[in-house]
Amino acid sequence: MGVTCVCQVPLAEGKSVQQTIDILHKKLEQLGAVKQGNFTVDCETYHATGNASGQPTKLLYVMHNSETPLSCLALFEGGPCLTADGNFDVLMIKLKSHFQNAKGHKVESRGSRYRYCDFLIKVGAVTMSSSARGISVELEYCPCVVPGDCWNLMKEFMQSFLGPSIPELPSVFATKPEGLYAPADCVDTMTQYLELFSKVRKQQVLPGTTR
Amino acid sequence: MADAMNVGVNLEAFSQAINAIQALRSSVTRVFDSLKDGMKNKETLEGREKVFITEFQDNLQSVNRDLNELERLSTLVGRPSESHPLHNSGLLSLDPVQDKTPLYSQLLQAYKWSNKLQYHAGLASSLLNQQSLKRSANQMGASAKRRPKVQPSTLVLPPQYVDDVISRIGRMFPDMSIELFRPNGTSAVLLVTLGKVLKAIVVMRSLFIDRTIVRGFNENVYSEDGKLDIWSKSNYQVFQKVTDHATTALLHYQLPQMPDVVVRSFMTWLRSYIKLFQTPCQRCGKFLQEGLPPTWRDFRTLEAFHDTCRQ
Numbered sequence: 308m309g310v311t312c313v314c315q316v317p318l319a320e321g322k323s324v325q326q327t328i329d330i331l332h333k334k335l336e337q338l339g340a341v342k343q344g345n346f347t348v349d350c351e352t353y354h355a356t357g358n359a360s361g362q363p364t365k366l367l368y369v370m371h372n373s374e375t376p377l378s379c380l381a382l383f384e385g386g387p388c389l390t391a392d393g394n395f396d397v398l399m400i401k402l403k404s405h406f407q408n409a410k411g412h413k414v415e416s417r418g419s420r421y422r423y424c425d426f427l428i429k430v431g432a433v434t435m436s437s438s439a440r441g442i443s444v445e446l447e448y449c450p451c452v453v454p455g456d457c458w459n460l461m462k463e464f465m466q467s468f469l470g471p472s473i474p475e476l477p478s479v480f481a482t483k484p485e486g487l488y489a490p491a492d493c494v495d496t497m498t499q500y501l502e503l504f505s506k507v508r509k510q511q512v513l514p515g516t517t518r
Numbered sequence: 519m520a521d522a523m524n525v526g527v528n529l530e531a532f533s534q535a536i537n538a539i540q541a542l543r544s545s546v547t548r549v550f551d552s553l554k555d556g557m558k559n560k561e562t563l564e565g566r567e568k569v570f571i572t573e574f575q576d577n578l579q580s581v582n583r584d585l586n587e588l589e590r591l592s593t594l595v596g597r598p599s600e601s602h603p604l605h606n607s608g609l610l611s612l613d614p615v616q617d618k619t620p621l622y623s624q625l626l627q628a629y630k631w632s633n634k635l636q637y638h639a640g641l642a643s644s645l646l647n648q649q650s651l652k653r654s655a656n657q658m659g660a661s662a663k664r665r666p667k668v669q670p671s672t673l674v675l676p677p678q679y680v681d682d683v684i685s686r687i688g689r690m691f692p693d694m695s696i697e698l699f700r701p702n703g704t705s706a707v708l709l710v711t712l713g714k715v716l717k718a719i720v721v722m723r724s725l726f727i728d729r730t731i732v733r734g735f736n737e738n739v740y741s742e743d744g745k746l747d748i749w750s751k752s753n754y755q756v757f758q759k760v761t762d763h764a765t766t767a768l769l770h771y772q773l774p775q776m777p778d779v780v781v782r783s784f785m786t787w788l789r790s791y792i793k794l795f796q797t798p799c800q801r802c803g804k805f806l807q808e809g810l811p812p813t814w815r816d817f818r819t820l821e822a823f824h825d826t827c828r829q
Binding site: 308309339423424425426448449450451452453456457459460463464467487 | 714715734735736753754755756757793794795796798804805806808809810811
């Protein structure tokens with residue numbers, strides 16, 4: 308587990324989601340990256356019931372990542388988070404009385420996984436109830452564990468295949484530039500995905516896109 | 519080839535002697551044939567006996583003649599050279615079954631190959647000896663012939679001294695921690711942790727650095743049985759490159775009489791990797807070249823270069 312950065316890539320001029328993804332794949336393959344399978348990251352939303360009126364309902368997000376297929380992560384936005392094994396989903400079903408699943412709000416990102424030297428690049432299409440909403444790119448630099456050290460290095464790499472649309476330093480990095488990136492439980496990565504998915508949810512449906 | 523191998527044998531006399539043996543055999547056969555045939559049919563008994571006896575005498579005389587000839591030739595043939603040039607391996611060549619057991623031809627090939635190998639090794643050693651590659655001080659001199667090979671003084675340092683030197687160097691650099699282990703006998707194995715960038719395992723032989731292997735900060739340095747894993751390479755290409763450079767460095771820093779200075783220089787050089795991911799290359803100004811950050815550190819100036827950018 309190295310330093311990971313998740314960002315959203317705007318669509319190319321006049322192209323659909325799939326076409327933009329194909330362009331990115333081609334650029335990566337030109338660089339010399341090798342495709343190593345597929346990945347999936349998804350996020351389900353649960354409303355916490357039983358709150359006193361006046362308080363905003365707390366939203367619980369349960370996320371899965373194909374990098375860690377046997378675990379799932381449950382977190383409140385900006386709050387505590389919990390790493391559990393796969394049976395947590397079954398537990399959530401049992402807790403129906405306290406947590407209501409917002410079925411229409413499931414967001415997932417699915418796509419291909421590329422490896423280039425020590426970088427892992429995942430380009431995925433973000434979909435919400437089977438309509439494509441955007442493109443997510445996750446870049447991981449495996450050997451380094453301190454985000455502050457390798458941010459410039461990662462920016463340079465992203466420039467080589469994303470072109471001018473380089474993201475800002477993720478907020479997770481800003482809080483702990485010298486600290487160790489959360490090892491092996493990818494909490495920081497999933498927090499970044501959560502931010503991206505929340506942004507995508509708030510967006511309007513992209514005009515003219517179908518899946 | 520015949521002259522070289524059969525020095526004492528006169529081949530001409532040899533073939534004549536073989537012919538003489540054949541002649542002798544045929545004349546002896548004639549004797550026994552005439553005896554077997556018996557007396558020939560003639561008019562009178564005396565006539566038959568006389569013919570028989572003359573024939574018998576003729577045959578015996580021819581046998582005698584042939585035997586004398588053979589004896590004369592045998593003295594000319596001479597003895598084959600006492601020392602069989604092929605010794606026991608030559609006896610293998612007498613085995614005619616070449617398809618199933620090609621022992622002799624394989625033996626000859628193996629012998630020729632080992633001869634060539636010895637020759638090339640001799641050439642290589644004479645070329646290599648032109649430059650002294652010994653990193654330890656050796657007490658050579660006139661006494662080298664009389665005394666058996668003595669261990670160089672710097673190779674038999676007491677372990678306590680090695681521990682002191684290492685701990686002193688460890689205290690020199692605040693962002694580098696050095697742990698000393700002795701898993702196999704008196705050779706020290708150091709685990710150097712450089713900030714949060716890398717972990718290096720340095721295998722020593724008294725105060726000389728023998729081998730080094732560099733792995734990432736998040737990689738496991740211990741093997742399954744809890745001991746330090748000094749053999750497996752790093753999973754990351756960048757640290758495999760740094761391992762290669764570190765091996766070059768430990769061969770570069772050489773000072774036979776003062777090994778502690780060598781260790782200090784090596785550690786200073788290794789410490790420059792604290793900013794492995796932060797420094798761009800001094801030559802091209804970029805961070806990445808073929809996916810790798812600048813992994814080369816110049817031995818004198820400690821500047822960062824890409825492996826392909828260094829002069």
